[in-house]
Amino acid sequence: MADEPLVLGIETSCDETGVGIVRGTTLLADAVASSVNDHARFGGVVPEIASRAHLEAMVPTIRRALETAGVKASDLDGIAVTAGPGLAGALLVGVSAAKAYAWALDKPLYGVNHLASHICVDQLEHGRLPEPTMALLVSGGHSSLLLSGDITSDVRPLGATIDDAAGEAFDKVARVLGLGFPGGPVVDRMAREGDGSAIAFPRGLNNAGDPAYDFSFSGLKTAVARWVEAKRRAGEPVPVADVAASFQEAVTDVLTRKAVRACKDNDVDHLMIGGGVAANSRLREMAQQRCDKAGIVLRVPRPGLCTDNGAMVAALGAEMVWRGRTPSSFDLSADSSLPVTETHVPGEHGSFHAHAHEALK
Amino acid sequence: MLLLAFDTATPAVTAAIHDGERVLAESYEVDARRHGELLLPTIAAVLRAAGVDKRELTALAVGVGPGPYTGLRVGLVTAAALGDALGLPVHGVCTLDAIAHQARAEGLAGAFAVATDARRKEVYWASYDADGARTGGPSVDRPAEVEPGARTVGAGALLYGLPAASGPEHVSAGALADFAVRELAAGRELLPNAPLYLRRPDAQVPAGYKAVLPA
Ligand SMILES: [Zn+2]
Numbered sequence: 312m313a314d315e316p317l318v319l320g321i322e323t324s325c326d327e328t329g330v331g332i333v334r335g336t337t338l339l340a341d342a343v344a345s346s347v348n349d350h351a352r353f354g355g356v357v358p359e360i361a362s363r364a365h366l367e368a369m370v371p372t373i374r375r376a377l378e379t380a381g382v383k384a385s386d387l388d389g390i391a392v393t394a395g396p397g398l399a400g401a402l403l404v405g406v407s408a409a410k411a412y413a414w415a416l417d418k419p420l421y422g423v424n425h426l427a428s429h430i431c432v433d434q435l436e437h438g439r440l441p442e443p444t445m446a447l448l449v450s451g452g453h454s455s456l457l458l459s460g461d462i463t464s465d466v467r468p469l470g471a472t473i474d475d476a477a478g479e480a481f482d483k484v485a486r487v488l489g490l491g492f493p494g495g496p497v498v499d500r501m502a503r504e505g506d507g508s509a510i511a512f513p514r515g516l517n518n519a520g521d522p523a524y525d526f527s528f529s530g531l532k533t534a535v536a537r538w539v540e541a542k543r544r545a546g547e548p549v550p551v552a553d554v555a556a557s558f559q560e561a562v563t564d565v566l567t568r569k570a571v572r573a574c575k576d577n578d579v580d581h582l583m584i585g586g587g588v589a590a591n592s593r594l595r596e597m598a599q600q601r602c603d604k605a606g607i608v609l610r611v612p613r614p615g616l617c618t619d620n621g622a623m624v625a626a627l628g629a630e631m632v633w634r635g636r637t638p639s640s641f642d643l644s645a646d647s648s649l650p651v652t653e654t655h656v657p658g659e660h661g662s663f664h665a666h667a668h669e670a671l672k
Numbered sequence: 673m674l675l676l677a678f679d680t681a682t683p684a685v686t687a688a689i690h691d692g693e694r695v696l697a698e699s700y701e702v703d704a705r706r707h708g709e710l711l712l713p714t715i716a717a718v719l720r721a722a723g724v725d726k727r728e729l730t731a732l733a734v735g736v737g738p739g740p741y742t743g744l745r746v747g748l749v750t751a752a753a754l755g756d757a758l759g760l761p762v763h764g765v766c767t768l769d770a771i772a773h774q775a776r777a778e779g780l781a782g783a784f785a786v787a788t789d790a791r792r793k794e795v796y797w798a799s800y801d802a803d804g805a806r807t808g809g810p811s812v813d814r815p816a817e818v819e820p821g822a823r824t825v826g827a828g829a830l831l832y833g834l835p836a837a838s839g840p841e842h843v844s845a846g847a848l849a850d851f852a853v854r855e856l857a858a859g860r861e862l863l864p865n866a867p868l869y870l871r872r873p874d875a876q877v878p879a880g881y882k883a884v885l886p887a
Contacts, residue, residue, distance in 0.1 A: 359741065359873035366745050366867065370752045384757060400742045403708045407746045410712045411753035415726060641712040 316388040316632035319376065319412075320625025321369075323405030324397025324425050325452060326350060326361045328368040330376040331622030333629050336434040339380035341615070341622040344368035351492045355482065356451075358398045365404040373412070376621065387418050391628025394422030394639070394656045395649030397452075402645035410641055419638035421628045422656040424466070424649055425619075426453060429585040431462045431630060432623030436612045444610075445579045447570040449594070450586030450618075451478030451493065454566075456524045456573050457651060462627065463634050468651050469573055470524025473516070477562055478588045480528035484558050487536045488551050498555045499591050505552030507560035507593070510538060514565050524573050531561055556593075563594040571601050583610040590614035631655055674724055675731050676754075677849035678715060680707040680747035681739025681767040682788055682827065682842035687714045689722040690849035692857075697722035698846040707743040711750055718845075732760050733852035735767035735843055737868040738796040738810050739788065744867055751865050764863030765852050767843050768798040768810050768826075774840050774847030775825045776804055783807075785818050787828030788842070795828035796870065812870040 315335025322329035326347050332340040346364035350356045377384055392409030395402055406422065413420035430446040446457045454472035459465060475483070478495055485494025490501065513534050515527030535558050542549045566588075574582050582602055588594060589611055602609040616622060631638075640658030649656070673692035683704035689696040697718045703710060719726055734751035737744045755762040768786045775784065782802050787795040790812050797818045798809030808819060815832035818824065822835055829837035840847075855862055 353875055357873065357875050360875065362741065362745060363867075363869075363873060366749050366752075369749055370756050373753075374756070400745070403742060404745055404749050407708055407711070407749045408753045411750045412757050414712055414716065415754050415757035641716065642709045644706075644709045 316629045317382060317386055318389045318391055318625045318628040318632060319373070319387050320391040320621045320623070320628050321405045321409045322393045322428070322619055322621045322624045323365045323401050324393045324395070325401060325619055326356045326364070327619045328365050328372050329619060329621030329624070330372045331620060331625040332376050332380040332382060333435060333622060333625040335629055335633065336438060336626070338435040338622050339382065340376040341620055342372045342376040342379060343620055344372050347493065354486055354492050358400055361398060362400040362404060365401055369404060369408045373408070384412065384416055387416065389419045389421055389628055389632045391421040391423050391624050391631065393425045393428065393624050394643060395425065395646035397425055397647060399645060399647040402647060406643060406645045410643065414641060419632070420641065420643065421631045421636070422639040422643045423624060423627045423631065424651060424654050426455065426457065426651045427462055427466050427654045428623040428627045430457065430459055430466070430583060431627040432585065432616045433583050433610050433612045434630070435622060435626050436616060437610050440583070441581045443579055445570065445574045445577065445582045447566060447582065447584045448586040449477040449566060449584070449588035451482060452476055453586060454526050454528070455651065456570060458577060458579065463630050463636050463654055466651055466654055470522060470526065470569065472526040472528060474527050474529035475532060477526070477528055477566065478586070480532045480562060481588065483532045484535050484555070487539050488549070488554060495587060495591060498559060499593065501552050502556035502559045502593060505550070505554070505556030507556040509550065509553035510557035512557050512561040514561055517565060524569055526565060526569070528562065531558065559591070559593050563591065563597045566594060567598045567601050570598070571605050571607065574607050575605060580606065581608045581610060585612065585617055587618045589617040673731065673853070674729050675733055675849050675853060676715065676719070676729050677733040677845045677852060678711065678747055678750070679735030679767055679770065679843045679845055679848050680711060680743045681735045681737040684842035684844065685710040685714055686843065686845040687711070687718045688845035688849045689718050689724055690853055692853055695846040695849060696724065698844065700844050702842065704743065707746040711746055726758060729758060729760055731763060733763045733765055733849055733862070734865060735770060735848055736764040736863055736866060737767050738790070738812060738870045739767055740791060741867070741869060748865055748867055755865070762865040763852050763856070764865045765848050766798070766810055766863060766868065768796065769806060770843045770848035770851050771826055771840055772798070772800045772804065773851040774844055777847065777850070778840065780823070780825065782823065783820060784823035784825060785820060787815065787818050787824055787826045787834060789828045789831055795832065797828065810868055810870065
């Protein structure tokens with residue numbers, strides 16, 4: 312629909328420079344420049360390398376997105392940007408660019424929450440989110456269960472990892488098995504050839520009395536490392552595919568069980584799964600089975616929209632415009648630990664931004 | 673000519689408008705931790721003070737460092753984005769050259785070196801002859817390695833007690849704009865809008881990496 316808001320979104324919270332353009336819930340462009348290969352030999356994301364790459368890629372990626380979408384920057388109804396959480400220096404590059412474009416083009420600026428964006432991106436695939444929606448976000452940086460009544464203003468955390476993020480556990484297990492970085496895709500691939508029930512790895516926080524919606528993957532990661540090491544010391548071959556499959560089975564078992572339980576406990580009949588780990592084939596399969604059994608509708612965006620990208624930021628920005636949320640002011644700061652409850656960072660009433668817009672009339 | 677200049681390579685957040693003859697408006701605020709928050713409002717404020725609409729601008733000049741990276745990138749990405757959105761050329765200026773230009777404008781004569789704080793017990797520095805031409809640097813070194821050390825200016829010089837150290841401590845965008853205007857008028861090329869990092873990135877994956885995206 313032509314009268315739906317046309318919004319450009321910028322995402323630089325980690326190692327992907329993402330710029331997306333959406334009209335309402337329709338994706339028009341999703342340009343990404345990744346520095347993931349520059350980090351591979353360090354086994355994790357190096358913040359300074361990521362920030363340098365964002366600076367180089369920022370404007371070219373914006374131009375590419377505008378070209379792909381076939382729209383002019385002057386046609387935009389708003390510019391959204393990840394204000395946090397994420398790597399401070401990396402966020403700052405995107406926030407600064409967004410401010411400059413918004414100010415130069417006289418467009419409202421929306422500093423939005425990265426986690427809420429991960430949820431909102433599903434609107435580009437499956438239409439408007441039902442309210443409320445239960446969301447399981449799993450990536451190298453987050454593992455959270457969130458309940459959203461209104462993606463622009465009401466996101467409540469139910470549980471989160473108390474140690475490693477799920478994606479981080481994949482990276483560490485991949486390292487133990489000598490499979491390289493990032494670990495998610497390669498463990499998924501190996502696991503397809505293995506037996507998920509071959510080794511009984513522990514499930515964290517899975518006993519009665521444990522927090523119902525929190526996660527723990529540190530013990531699992533250590534158990535895998537110990538098991539592999541013991542094999543090597545005994546001079547026996549390591550059954551890499553079985554280890555990968557059994558580890559993956561333990562992670563997805565806990566994630567899906569707790570997510571379904573959260574839905575049941577809160578009378579929510581929709582579950583969305585987002586974040587890079589949502590690309591995992593076994594997680595998608597197991598979540599579908601368990602949701603079907605529980606009468607819950609599962610919504611998982613395609614893998615390209617699950618990882619960090621600009622489209623998800625644009626999707627939430629468009630929703631902010633649609634619902635008339637207050638724009639951010641031009642003194643918006645990047646907040647590396649922005650709480651998930653802060654879906655966006657509205658400017659104060661009578662802010663600089665408001666004055667600027669007043670002066671332009 | 674209507675040039676908008678700014679710099680975030682030193683603890684100062686500074687912006688200025690220059691019409692080719694003189695500085696029409698300038699803002700200078702020292703707050704090393706808030707470059708990201710302050711820069712855009714500062715730019716908007718100097719335009720208002722100069723009575724210039726952003727659509728009247730003809731060029732941008734930005735300090736490309738050397739300077740602490742996180743703040744430095746705020747200026748560079750802002751310049752790149754404004755240049756793209758407003759259709760303006762972006763001229764890079766070595767931040768140390770702008771400080772030297774200001775020191776000479778304030779009456780410092782003869783050869784001297786400029787040194788700013790590079791943290792980790794090092795300084796970013798460059799040296800200039802009596803005509804103001806750069807003769808050494810920009811480099812990042814321990815303070816004792818700055819040459820010639822007869823006279824020095826900048827926060828790094830003051831911090832480490834380099835010989836005859838004096839201000840200006842940080843860069844001002846008015847001086848940077850004036851330097852850019854004169855160089856362009858003399859037909860000399862300025863720098864591309866690319867950071868003078870001078871150091872390789874710290875290739876450390878932080879131990880607390882998992883904590884960057886809390887619930
Ligand atoms: Zn993410």
